[in-house]
Amino acid sequence: MTRRITAKDIAMQAGVSRSAVSRAFTKGASVKPETRTRILDVAENLGYRPNAIARSLIKQETDLVAVVTGSEDNIYDMYFFDRLALRLQHEGKWGLLVRAERDEDISKKLGEALMYPVQAAIVRAGTVNTTIVEQCQRLKVPLIFTGPCPVAGADSVWCDNEEGARLAVDTLIQRGCRKIAYLGGDIRMLSENSRRKGFFDAMKTFGLEPFAVLDGDFYHADGYSNGVQLLTARDVPDGIFCANDAAAMGVLDAAKQVSNLRVPEQLAVIGFDNIPMAAWPSFDLTTIDNPIDLTTQAVADTLKKRLDAPGLPEMSVAITPKLVLRGSA
Amino acid sequence: MTRRITAKDIAMQAGVSRSAVSRAFTKGASVKPETRTRILDVAENLGYRPNAIARSLIKQETDLVAVVTGSEDNIYDMYFFDRLALRLQHEGKWGLLVRAERDEDISKKLGEALMYPVQAAIVRAGTVNTTIVEQCQRLKVPLIFTGPCPVAGADSVWCDNEEGARLAVDTLIQRGCRKIAYLGGDIRMLSENSRRKGFFDAMKTFGLEPFAVLDGDFYHADGYSNGVQLLTARDVPDGIFCANDAAAMGVLDAAKQVSNLRVPEQLAVIGFDNIPMAAWPSFDLTTIDNPIDLTTQAVADTLKKRLDAPGLPEMSVAITPKLVLRGSA
DNA sequence: CTATAAATTGCACTCGTGTGCAATACAATA
DNA sequence: TATTGTATTGCACACGAGTGCAATTTATAG
Numbered sequence: 001m002t003r004r005i006t007a008k009d010i011a012m013q014a015g016v017s018r019s020a021v022s023r024a025f026t027k028g029a030s031v032k033p034e035t036r037t038r039i040l041d042v043a044e045n046l047g048y049r050p051n052a053i054a055r056s057l058i059k060q061e062t063d064l065v066a067v068v069t070g071s072e073d074n075i076y077d078m079y080f081f082d083r084l085a086l087r088l089q090h091e092g093k094w095g096l097l098v099r100a101e102r103d104e105d106i107s108k109k110l111g112e113a114l115m116y117p118v119q120a121a122i123v124r125a126g127t128v129n130t131t132i133v134e135q136c137q138r139l140k141v142p143l144i145f146t147g148p149c150p151v152a153g154a155d156s157v158w159c160d161n162e163e164g165a166r167l168a169v170d171t172l173i174q175r176g177c178r179k180i181a182y183l184g185g186d187i188r189m190l191s192e193n194s195r196r197k198g199f200f201d202a203m204k205t206f207g208l209e210p211f212a213v214l215d216g217d218f219y220h221a222d223g224y225s226n227g228v229q230l231l232t233a234r235d236v237p238d239g240i241f242c243a244n245d246a247a248a249m250g251v252l253d254a255a256k257q258v259s260n261l262r263v264p265e266q267l268a269v270i271g272f273d274n275i276p277m278a279a280w281p282s283f284d285l286t287t288i289d290n291p292i293d294l295t296t297q298a299v300a301d302t303l304k305k306r307l308d309a310p311g312l313p314e315m316s317v318a319i320t321p322k323l324v325l326r327g328s329a
Numbered sequence: 330m331t332r333r334i335t336a337k338d339i340a341m342q343a344g345v346s347r348s349a350v351s352r353a354f355t356k357g358a359s360v361k362p363e364t365r366t367r368i369l370d371v372a373e374n375l376g377y378r379p380n381a382i383a384r385s386l387i388k389q390e391t392d393l394v395a396v397v398t399g400s401e402d403n404i405y406d407m408y409f410f411d412r413l414a415l416r417l418q419h420e421g422k423w424g425l426l427v428r429a430e431r432d433e434d435i436s437k438k439l440g441e442a443l444m445y446p447v448q449a450a451i452v453r454a455g456t457v458n459t460t461i462v463e464q465c466q467r468l469k470v471p472l473i474f475t476g477p478c479p480v481a482g483a484d485s486v487w488c489d490n491e492e493g494a495r496l497a498v499d500t501l502i503q504r505g506c507r508k509i510a511y512l513g514g515d516i517r518m519l520s521e522n523s524r525r526k527g528f529f530d531a532m533k534t535f536g537l538e539p540f541a542v543l544d545g546d547f548y549h550a551d552g553y554s555n556g557v558q559l560l561t562a563r564d565v566p567d568g569i570f571c572a573n574d575a576a577a578m579g580v581l582d583a584a585k586q587v588s589n590l591r592v593p594e595q596l597a598v599i600g601f602d603n604i605p606m607a608a609w610p611s612f613d614l615t616t617i618d619n620p621i622d623l624t625t626q627a628v629a630d631t632l633k634k635r636l637d638a639p640g641l642p643e644m645s646v647a648i649t650p651k652l653v654l655r656g657s658a
Numbered sequence: 659c660t661a662t663a664a665a666t667t668g669c670a671c672t673c674g675t676g677t678g679c680a681a682t683a684c685a686a687t688a
Numbered sequence: 689t690a691t692t693g694t695a696t697t698g699c700a701c702a703c704g705a706g707t708g709c710a711a712t713t714t715a716t717a718g
Contacts, residue, residue, distance in 0.1 A: 003389075004446060004468075004469070004704095005468075006703090006704060006705085007704065007705060008704080008705095016667080016668090017667065017668045017669080018668090018704090018705080019667075019668060019669080019705095019706080019707080020666090020667065020668080021705090022704095022705060022706055022707085023666095023667090023706085023707090025705095026706075026707090029706095029707090030665065030666060030667085031665095031666070031667085032665080032666060032667090032714095035666080035667090047467035047468050047469075049440075049443060049444050049468070050444060050704085050706095051386075051444065051446055051703095051704055051705070052444035052445045052446075053382045053385055053386060053391070053445060053446055053704080053705095054386055054673090054703075054704035054705045055444075055704080055705055055706075056382055056673090056705095057380075057382055057383055057386065057673045057674065057675095057703095057704080057705075057706095058672065058673045058704090058705060058706050058707085059673085059705090059706070060673070062382070067426065073408075073411060075404070075407075078404075078407040078408070078410075078411060079402075079407070081407075081411075082402060082407060082410075082428075085426050085428040086430060088426070088428075089426070089427075089428045089429075089430075089438070094425055094426065094427075094442065094445070095425070095426030095428075096423055096424070096425060096426070097396065097414050097417070097418070097423065097424030097425070097426055098418075098423075099411075099414040099415050099417075099418045099424075100418075101415060101418075109418070111378075113423065114378060115378050115379060115380065115381035115384075116381045116382060116423070117333060117380055117381075117382055135376075138376030139333075139334075139376045139378070140333070140376075220605075220606075220609050224609075224610065249609065249611070250609075253609060253610040253611045254610075256610075256611065257610055276549075277549070277606070280549050280553075280578065280579075280582060281553065281582040281583075281585075281586055282578070282581070282582045282585065282611050282612070283611070333674090335673090335674055335675085336674065336675065337674080345697080345698090346697065346698045346699080347674090347675085347698090348675095348676080348677080348697075348698060348699080349696085349697065349698080350675095351674095351675060351676055352676090352677090352696095352697090355676075355677090358676095359695065359696060359697085360696070360697085361695075361696060361697090364696080364697090379674085379675070379676095380673095380674055380675070382674080382675090383673075383674035383675040383676090383703090384674080384675055384676070385675095385703095386673095386674080386675075386676095386702090386703045386704065386705095387674090387675055387676050387677085387702065387703045388675090388676070388703085389703075
């Protein structure tokens, strides 16, 4: 591996001291304009750029932010991640990718990643891992949770899933549904728990018993099989709230395939997240929008505040989801 | 910002020299077992871990790999990125996220990112940017292109899109189609160009003229509107090859909506990429699988080879796509 | 032309860590 | 016990860059 060009090389080539090179790259530093030009020319020629790693050592700070994601490979999360990456880039931060294969590995991987002096860690994981929080606290690395259910000791930006579930139930009821089923996701996920809670609470408000409650895993196939089960029974629901869009689409597919219920007249279906596909004509899915832009913006804001004032008390920002009315309910 | 715990702190607390701390963390270094234990205990207590940045300075290498992506937000790319991240993590590399908003910004962003001494850069971009290659060459940073059309001066792993398109045409012809349309993607994209070329070549082989050729942008909405246009004309095609799955799904939706053509009997549709949604019952899309695992594996292999032997001649690995037969053709 | 102020430059130290080398402590052998 | 060999340890330097301070050059005023 050929050696990287250093400031020393530039200094020799340009006939100046190494400090001069450093100053040439420092805005506002005192260097004679011609000298700076000459140095920058030489640097350009040799393909030099200051080593961010050496610089950060002395400046005592980096622009690195660990971006930690768990094992979940659902579509919404991918979009979310993509937008988050973009937002961080806008803020002048460099994301250090920490990708755990299973949720249990998250804290381990993050631990390794923290060998790099990151400014903060942004974590998006389905299940909460207390170890992560402790780890970051001990290393004094600010931690921002992206997703539901804040944990003491970390900032968090979370979608108000309970509110979203209430919105869904309200809408179904308003549509005239009375036999409402809930098709949940993986119960280990925090988002699932709060969506489920919101569902039960809302139903209680209306004095209704859930028609059925099924567990699932947030995937289309799961929504499909659960949908088949629900819709081939003797008594079928007239409304289904699904814990995410993929599952809802599975239900819609099942409805088409194994029943001749008309959607939304005889069967109303509502999803959660509002992934781009929900708008596709074949689904035309009414859903609860989990606002990516608002959320990533809030993450960026929280990050900035936290870095500006490390002593600030814990921050917890709730993002309110909203109904997106389409053809399925 | 509270100062990070350093080896010096540990050394004082444990009553040893700083070198001892360093050695305690270096496998195979000469330290008395009890001393090491004591040091590691203190380190554990104080939440210390060696600063990767300082270490990399002296070791003259990092585990960082720049992962560069352009503006394209299509579903396949997101899955691809996710799997690539996972693979890199497996290889013990840390991805440095470089996310450009527009393709033109890629080289600029990468340039900034190269202030970090990365081992290599992995680039996935729709359009090829010669600047990127020059930049990496000058900085002597190995560059691996992920995607079609290698550029001189960089390694590349690419899907044989021409072959994929041929496969699609073969299949359509075998199904009895003779009036075959091509629904392309953004013509600035390299993958589009080779898929298109493959399509034309294959058609020529069979002595057929394309029934129609439409430009698009790889999105569902585009496939839908182009589909409507194609299928509401006086004369309609009996087979459509789409440049990616999303567009193909748009076509299928259009077929359902504005025609009563039976798929696949009267209209066969083939996509490209094989995103997970292609398997969903509502689409059941026959498509050309663009193998993510093979590709990311090849990227990892190429990376390893390149790092082991920087002097090796340019590598170009072709990944052969294969047909996935489902219900749409 | 000289005196003074301002701009430019280089020296030397610093950041946190790894490591060769020499010094020391300990164990094994005679 | 004396001697040799081996395991530990600390010192000092290195990595690449930023910066205070003092030395030097240049510009400005008198």
